[in-house]
Amino acid sequence: MKDDGHAAKFVRAAKSAEDICQRFEQQDPAAFPMTGEAWLQLSRMSYDSTLGLPDLDKAPAPVKPKTFPSFTKEYRKTAYDALDPTLPALSAEDKSIAVTGDGSGIGAATALRLSQAGASSISIIGRRANNLESTRSNTESLVPGAQVYTSDVAQKDAMNATFKAIHDHVGEIHVLVNNAGYKPTVAPAVSAIKDLDVEEWWRCFEVNIKGSFLASQSFLQYKSTDAVVLYVTTALSHFTGFPSHSSYSSSKAGAVRVFSTLQAEHPELRVVCVHLGVINTAGKVSGAKQAGEPDDVSLPAGTMVWLASPKADFLKGKYIWANWDVTSLAS
Numbered sequence: 001m002k003d004d005g006h007a008a009k010f011v012r013a014a015k016s017a018e019d020i021c022q023r024f025e026q027q028d029p030a031a032f033p034m035t036g037e038a039w040l041q042l043s044r045m046s047y048d049s050t051l052g053l054p055d056l057d058k059a060p061a062p063v064k065p066k067t068f069p070s071f072t073k074e075y076r077k078t079a080y081d082a083l084d085p086t087l088p089a090l091s092a093e094d095k096s097i098a099v100t101g102d103g104s105g106i107g108a109a110t111a112l113r114l115s116q117a118g119a120s121s122i123s124i125i126g127r128r129a130n131n132l133e134s135t136r137s138n139t140e141s142l143v144p145g146a147q148v149y150t151s152d153v154a155q156k157d158a159m160n161a162t163f164k165a166i167h168d169h170v171g172e173i174h175v176l177v178n179n180a181g182y183k184p185t186v187a188p189a190v191s192a193i194k195d196l197d198v199e200e201w202w203r204c205f206e207v208n209i210k211g212s213f214l215a216s217q218s219f220l221q222y223k224s225t226d227a228v229v230l231y232v233t234t235a236l237s238h239f240t241g242f243p244s245h246s247s248y249s250s251s252k253a254g255a256v257r258v259f260s261t262l263q264a265e266h267p268e269l270r271v272v273c274v275h276l277g278v279i280n281t282a283g284k285v286s287g288a289k290q291a292g293e294p295d296d297v298s299l300p301a302g303t304m305v306w307l308a309s310p311k312a313d314f315l316k317g318k319y320i321w322a323n324w325d326v327t328s329l330a331s
């Protein structure tokens with residue numbers, strides 16, 4: 001990727017949205033791997049909430065460090081001071097928190113960070129018991145009451161039973177992190193629509209949409225009045241026409257709409273969708289295979305702690321990227 005600030009220069013110099021597109025289209029594709037149309041669309045959608053697209057002229061001038069646009073001057077790639085889980089303002093004391101898919105990767109790091117922020121309980125939810133147990137033992141010294149629930153988010157009965165069991169154990173639940181995710185594992189060469197196995201393709205929708213829907217639906221029965229619901233999405237949900245990702249990108253985009261609906265139906269909640277960066281996790285969904293310079297897992301984990309705190313109240317119903325500096329967003 002040769003781009004480094006050129007994009008920002010074009011955008012600032014441009015007179016209109018169309019002008020931005022034209023300027024991008026004239027560039028060497030190797031230097032600007034996204035088309036102008038795709039980038040403009042991404043910029044617009046990223047900046048605004050899931051609740052409607054803004055007038056581009058009202059958005060701050062975007063900058064485009066490395067590959068992606070950013071609506072804050074600082075484009076973060078690792079945790080920074082404002083995300084320190086020991087900050088009193090980020091304290092999760094007295095909060096019971098449920099995280100799905102936290103037996104590995106981003107979820108496991110998030111559970112650990114939330115424990116460092118003093119959560120009163122962490123409920124660890126996923127399918128592979130060994131992984132879940134490993135997360136529990138890592139958090140044990142910080143949250144003695146951390147509990148493992150071995151269940152599939154895509155199964156209605158399992159989700160109902162899991163959230164009932166959490167409630168029986170800790171009482172009302174304050175934060176739900178919908179992190180469990182799925183991406184087809186087939187090789188890129190056969191991941192085009194014409195070649196995809198429909199069952200594998202549909203599995204994305206089962207986990208990324210139905211699973212997060214079921215976890216949230218069960219959670220609603222046991223939530224605290226001013227609870228927080230976070231949904232882990234991906235930057236790919238912004239793209240149109242991104243080859244080989246038809247099920248992953250569209251299932252994550254569809255789930256974003258589900259969560260904007262949840263926010264509208266429950267104004268008392270704080271619902272935030274977040275693209276967590278490009279993280280080189282061992283899991284099947286790692287985006288790092290497509291992008292050159294991965295972000296550190298501390299960035300999404302720290303961002304989750306911040307989003308769970310009252311500091312993020314102004315982001316109700318929004319869709320943000322973990323790479324955007326939270327202090328700048330707040331100001």
Ligand SMILES: NC(=O)c1ccc[n+]([C@@H]2O[C@H](COP(=O)([O-])OP(=O)(O)OC[C@H]3O[C@@H](n4cnc5c(N)ncnc54)[C@H](OP(=O)(O)O)[C@@H]3O)[C@@H](O)[C@H]2O)c1
Pocket residue numbers: 100101102103104105106107125126127128129131151152153154179180181182207211232233234235275276277278279280281282283284285286287288
């Ligand atoms: N890594 C990236 O660059 C990146 C970028 C943007 C967004 N994301 C999103 O971040 C989230 C975490 O991804 P990751 O990179 O940390 O990969 P990961 O380690 O593979 O995490 C995915 C987790 O989801 C769980 N899971 C999958 N299907 C499940 C089901 N049916 N029921 C319950 N749990 C299920 C998996 O555990 P079990 O298989 O044991 O159940 C696993 O722990 C995903 O939603 C992903 O789409 C990742």
